[in-house]
Amino acid sequence: MAGKRKIRILVAKPGLDGHDRGAKIIARGFRDAGFEVIYTGLHQSPEQIVEAAIQEDVDVIGLSSLAGAHNHLFREVLRLLKEKGAEDIPVFGGGIIPDEDIPKLKADGILEIFTPGTKVEDVVKWVEENIHPRG
Amino acid sequence: MNPKEWAEKIIEGDVRAASRLMRDIDDRMPWVSDVMKELYPHTGRAYIIGVTGSPGVGKSTLVDSLIEVFRKKGHSIGVVVIDPTSPFTGGAILGDRIRMQRHSTDSGVFIRSLATRGSMGGLSRSTSDILRVMDAMGKDIILLETVGVGQDEVDVVNTAHTSMIIMIPGLGDDIQAIKAGILEIGDIFVINKCEREGAERMEREIMMMLELGAKRKDGWVPKIVKTEAIKGKGIKELVEAIEEHRTFREDPEHKRKFLQKALRIELLNNLKDQISNRVLEVIGHEEGLTQAVNEIIDGKKDLYTKSEEILKQLLC
Numbered sequence: 001m002a003g004k005r006k007i008r009i010l011v012a013k014p015g016l017d018g019h020d021r022g023a024k025i026i027a028r029g030f031r032d033a034g035f036e037v038i039y040t041g042l043h044q045s046p047e048q049i050v051e052a053a054i055q056e057d058v059d060v061i062g063l064s065s066l067a068g069a070h071n072h073l074f075r076e077v078l079r080l081l082k083e084k085g086a087e088d089i090p091v092f093g094g095g096i097i098p099d100e101d102i103p104k105l106k107a108d109g110i111l112e113i114f115t116p117g118t119k120v121e122d123v124v125k126w127v128e129e130n131i132h133p134r135g
Numbered sequence: 136m137n138p139k140e141w142a143e144k145i146i147e148g149d150v151r152a153a154s155r156l157m158r159d160i161d162d163r164m165p166w167v168s169d170v171m172k173e174l175y176p177h178t179g180r181a182y183i184i185g186v187t188g189s190p191g192v193g194k195s196t197l198v199d200s201l202i203e204v205f206r207k208k209g210h211s212i213g214v215v216v217i218d219p220t221s222p223f224t225g226g227a228i229l230g231d232r233i234r235m236q237r238h239s240t241d242s243g244v245f246i247r248s249l250a251t252r253g254s255m256g257g258l259s260r261s262t263s264d265i266l267r268v269m270d271a272m273g274k275d276i277i278l279l280e281t282v283g284v285g286q287d288e289v290d291v292v293n294t295a296h297t298s299m300i301i302m303i304p305g306l307g308d309d310i311q312a313i314k315a316g317i318l319e320i321g322d323i324f325v326i327n328k329c330e331r332e333g334a335e336r337m338e339r340e341i342m343m344m345l346e347l348g349a350k351r352k353d354g355w356v357p358k359i360v361k362t363e364a365i366k367g368k369g370i371k372e373l374v375e376a377i378e379e380h381r382t383f384r385e386d387p388e389h390k391r392k393f394l395q396k397a398l399r400i401e402l403l404n405n406l407k408d409q410i411s412n413r414v415l416e417v418i419g420h421e422e423g424l425t426q427a428v429n430e431i432i433d434g435k436k437d438l439y440t441k442s443e444e445i446l447k448q449l450l451c
Contacts, residue, residue: 005162006162006225031221036227036229039230039232045240047240052232052236054150054154086151
């Protein structure tokens with residue numbers, strides 16, 4: 001069928017954190033929702049994430065962080081997107097992120113943060129409602 | 136952005152402009168053909184190397200090693216990697232980049248992941264056009280990794296200039312090597328993970344299959360190379376084999392024969408697509424299609440009469 005958009009989403013794990021179970025479960029949830037998920041694996045630098053997002057023309061980037069470096073890494077991804085003229089690609093995050101960090105990250109441009117206990121289907125629903133591929 | 140400006144950006148090497156067009160090709164947006172027309176005169180220069188084989192044989196790791204060698208030689212590289220779309224949900228996990236991510240910040244390397252989106256031949260419907268975009272960007276070499284294939288997914292041979300079949304020792308007996316299909320299409324056979332037991336035997340079996348089989352019409356005698364991609368072993372020999380085949384392939388007569396076959400397939404596919412789209416327009420898209428199907432289910436029309444009716448509608 002001609003002219004049908006499919007959501008493309010990059011799931012990435014920035015930094016040194018070696019726990020990817022959560023990211024893999026989310027990636028699978030996205031696949032089951034009919035999205036195309038680009039999964040780049042562990043230990044990604046913000047540069048690698050941003051380049052992959054641009055080369056893959058994704059509609060959104062999902063970052064997972066469980067090791068406490070989210071404040072630096074998430075902001076670095078936003079900064080590099082801007083530097084590359086790709087700040088139109090939205091970014092959301094998930095993982096172990098203290099409540100007090102959430103409003104600050106959102107103020108800096110992270111669209112949403114999901115904390116432990118969030119259901120996969122709720123994240124999927126959020127993406128479906130908030131991410132719109134370009135026309 | 137008009138098609139001409141868009142194409143110009145791509146020819147200048149603008150990654151964002153190129154990656155957006157690739158998306159629109161994949162999503163089959165109607166304006167794509169206008170941009171492709173502008174790009175077409177700038178294509179035909181890149182050398183396309185196909186990498187195919189069963190899941191888990193090490194295709195992505197091998198591609199990663201090849202990127203490294205070709206970059207050292209000063210070539211700019213495009214990589215197209217394909218993973219399967221779920222037939223149930225339409226979703227896909229595209230995970231081949233994982234093994235190549237060390238190259239993702241190298242501006243001389245452009246990696247694009249594609250999902251098969253229902254295509255059965257090991258490639259996606261969009262693959263040829265996406266390769267063309269990379270070609271127009273000025274990539275010297277494009278590595279094309281197919282979905283992990285079984286025995287009959289041979290589309291790559293009409294798309295890539297050199298096709299490599301990756302195998303590993305210890306899968307199946309020697310009868311696998313004399314079956315038809317994928318084993319007939321390799322210009323180069325790579326026995327990866329060659330540190331494993333059975334590599335020598337496998338090499339002999341492939342050699343025997345090649346000697347027993349009918350000679351290839353183009354006269355090329357396929358090469359066999361043993362590698363251990365994860366350690367970079369055998370990659371130098373593999374690149375030599377690729378270059379040898381490239382020299383053979385650049386012969387004008389061979390080149391023309393390849394194009395005759397490849398473009399014939401592409402032209403027919405394009406026509407089929409355009410005709411199906413026109414048909415859907417004529418009968419009223421999804422709704423009309425459902426109505427037509429219901430007529431057949433309810434026994435009002437048979438399948439053949441209904442097809443003829445729709446075709447008549449299209450032609451008048």
